[in-house]
Amino acid sequence: MPPEKVHYFSMNGLHFLCSIGFKKILTRRFTPRQAEPFELWNLQFRNRIGLGAGFDKNARYLRELEVLGFGFVEIGTVTPLPQAGNEKPRLFRLPKDKALINRMGFNNDGVVKIAERLKKWKAKNHSVMIGGNIGKNKITPNEDAWQDYGKCFTALFPVVDYFVVNVSSPNTPGLRALQEKDALQKILLHLQNLNQQQPNQKPILLKIAPDLSQAQLDDIIDLATNIQLDGLVATNTSITREGLKTSAQQIEKIGHGGLSGQPIREMSTAVLQYICKQTNNKMPVIASGGIFTGEDADEKLKTGAALLQVWTGFIYQGPGIIKNIYKKIHA
Numbered sequence: 253m254p255p256e257k258v259h260y261f262s263m264n265g266l267h268f269l270c271s272i273g274f275k276k277i278l279t280r281r282f283t284p285r286q287a288e289p290f291e292l293w294n295l296q297f298r299n300r301i302g303l304g305a306g307f308d309k310n311a312r313y314l315r316e317l318e319v320l321g322f323g324f325v326e327i328g329t330v331t332p333l334p335q336a337g338n339e340k341p342r343l344f345r346l347p348k349d350k351a352l353i354n355r356m357g358f359n360n361d362g363v364v365k366i367a368e369r370l371k372k373w374k375a376k377n378h379s380v381m382i383g384g385n386i387g388k389n390k391i392t393p394n395e396d397a398w399q400d401y402g403k404c405f406t407a408l409f410p411v412v413d414y415f416v417v418n419v420s421s422p423n424t425p426g427l428r429a430l431q432e433k434d435a436l437q438k439i440l441l442h443l444q445n446l447n448q449q450q451p452n453q454k455p456i457l458l459k460i461a462p463d464l465s466q467a468q469l470d471d472i473i474d475l476a477t478n479i480q481l482d483g484l485v486a487t488n489t490s491i492t493r494e495g496l497k498t499s500a501q502q503i504e505k506i507g508h509g510g511l512s513g514q515p516i517r518e519m520s521t522a523v524l525q526y527i528c529k530q531t532n533n534k535m536p537v538i539a540s541g542g543i544f545t546g547e548d549a550d551e552k553l554k555t556g557a558a559l560l561q562v563w564t565g566f567i568y569q570g571p572g573i574i575k576n577i578y579k580k581i582h583a
Contacts, residue, residue: 254340254341254343255343255344255345255352255567256340256341256342256343259307259343263308263312263313263316266278266313266316266319266320266571267313267315267316270315270316270319275315275319278319278320279318279319279321282319282320282321282571282572282574282575283319283321283574283575284299284321284574284575284577284578284579285578286578286579287299287300287301287321287323287574287578290323290559292536292558292559293414293455293482293483293536295381295413295414295455296381297323297324297381297559298323298379298380298381299321299322299323299574299578300323300553300558300559300560301321301322301323301549301559301560301561301562301574301577301578302322302323302324302325302326302381302383302538302559302560302561302562303317303322303324303325303326303561303562303563303566304326304540304561304562304563305326305327305328305329305383305385305416305418305459306328306329306354306356306385306563307563307566308325308327309327309328309329309330309356309359309360309361310327310360310361310365310366310369311327311366311369311370311373311382312369314327314373314378314380314382315373315378317380318378318379318380320571320574321574321575322380322574323380323381323559324380324381324382324383324413324559325380325381325382325383326382326383326384326385326416326561327366327370327382327383327384327385327412328360328366328384328385328386328387328416328418329358329360329385329386329387329418329421330360330362330363330366330384330385330386330387330404330408331358331360331362331363331386331387331388331389331400331404332362332363332388332389332392332400332403332404332407333362333389333391334360334361334362334365335357335358335359335360335362335389335390336359337356337357337358337359337360338355338356338357338359338423342354342355342356342357342509343356344506344509346496346497346498346513348496348497348498349496349497349498349513349514349515350513350514350544350564350568351496351498351511351512351513351514351515351516351564352511352512352513352564352567353506353509353510353511353512354423354489354509354510354512355422355423355507355508355509355510356423357390357423357424358387358389358390358421358423358424363403363404363407363408364407366408367407367408367410367411370382370408370411370412371410371411373411374410374411381413381414382411382412382413383412383413383414383415383416384404384405384408384411384412384414384415384416385415385416385418385459386401386404386405386408386415386416386417386418387400387401387404387418387419387421387424387427388400388401388424388427388430390424390425394426394427394429394430394435397430397435397439398438398439398442401417401439401442401443402442402443402446405443405446405447406446409446409450409454412454413454413455414454414455414456414457414482415443415454415455415456415457416457416458416459416485417439417440417443417456417457417458417459418459418488419431419435419436419439419458419459420459420460420461420487420488421488421489421510422461422488422489422490422491422508422509422510423508423509423510428461431460431461431464431468431472432468432471433471433472433474433475436458436472436475437475437479440456440458440475440476440479440481441479443456444456444479444480444481455482455483456481456482457481457482457483457484457485457538458472458476458481458483458484458485459484459485459487459488460472460484460485460486460487460488460523461487461488461489461490461491462486462487462488462489462490462492462516462519462520462523462541463490463491463492463519464523466526469523469526469527469530470530472484473527473530473531473535476535477531477535481535482536483535483536483537483538483558484527484535484536484537484538485537485538485540485561486520486523486524486527486537486538486539486540486541487516487519487520487523487524487540487541488510488540489509489510489511489512489516490510490511490512490515490516490519491508491510491511492511492515492516492519493511495515496515512541512542512563512564513542513564513565513568514542514544514564515542516541516542517541517542517543517548518542519541520539520540520541520542521539521541521542521551521552521555524537524539524552524555524556524557525555525556527556528555528556533556536558536559537556537557537558538557538558538559538560538561539552539553539555539557539559539560539561540560540561540562540563542564542565543560543561543562543565543577544562544564544565544568544569544573545565545569545576545577545580546576546577546578546579546580546581547580548565549577549580549581550580550581553581562574
């Protein structure tokens with residue numbers, strides 16, 4: 253089956269099992285007993301391993317992901333207006349590399365519907381922290397992008413626990429240009445201004461690409477420090493295709509998109525290490541990129557990550573990934 257169809261087939265199957273009374277059984281099966289709560293940004297995470305943005309874009313499967321043991325779930329990327337995303341097929345497996353290439357293109361239901369869905373979720377008692385990953389619509393010019401991020405921030409503020417600003421996806425034309433210092437500063441200062449108008453401010457993080465130069469990383473670290481950003485997510489998918497076991501012909505046939513999974517583990521860890529070193533571990537980082545096993549998780553934590561996110565590892569390792577990681581770490 254095509255990967256995108258498998259995704260919805262699997263999650264809808266899990267949704268059905270939860271709806272007919274299997275929730276407690278599944279929770280016992282998949283929740284790691286070794287996991288301890290972890291406090292960050294005055295938020296209590298039930299454990300340190302979450303699910304990265306892009307899996308549950310529309311906040312449809314939060315109950316099911318809670319059952320599987322995730323400490324937090326990042327929904328989105330959410331845009332102000334609904335959009336269909338790029339043409340299918342747009343998600344590709346690279347099993348020889350334990351990797352994926354995607355060019356989804358911020359397909360989502362739009363911030364109004366997603367906020368309403370989250371409002372109903374928040375009305376119930378749940379243990380999973382929710383992150384809101386926000387972006388701009390494809391039709392919005394880069395010079396107006398700050399307005400899109402502001403609209404999403406305002407609409408989602410009552411219903412998420414923290415925010416992640418996504419300017420690093422390779423699948424929206426021109427989006428990565430927003431990682432340049434001047435454009436990024438305009439967006440982040442606007443969000444900080446909106447945040448400061450709230451009685452209880454919420455953490456704002458920035459998600460960055462693994463392909464940035466050292467000079468670009470330095471600019472981002474300086475900016476994040478100066479405007480007192482709450483943290484970074486390192487990293488998004490990569491545009492690199494170096495060192496893959498999958499044939500060059502197949503890679504060329506797949507075409508453009510972001511690479512995730514084991515091939516970007518080392519480069520993501522290198523970005524994490526650089527950030528931690530330059531900030532003296534004072535800037536909390538959510539580490540993402542190539543986490544499949546307890547050893548992978550340990551590597552990120554020892555490098556300085558505060559929290560971890562899985563995505564491609566979840567696809568390849570299956571629903572037991574959180575429990576299996578916690579068998580080998582005590583985070």
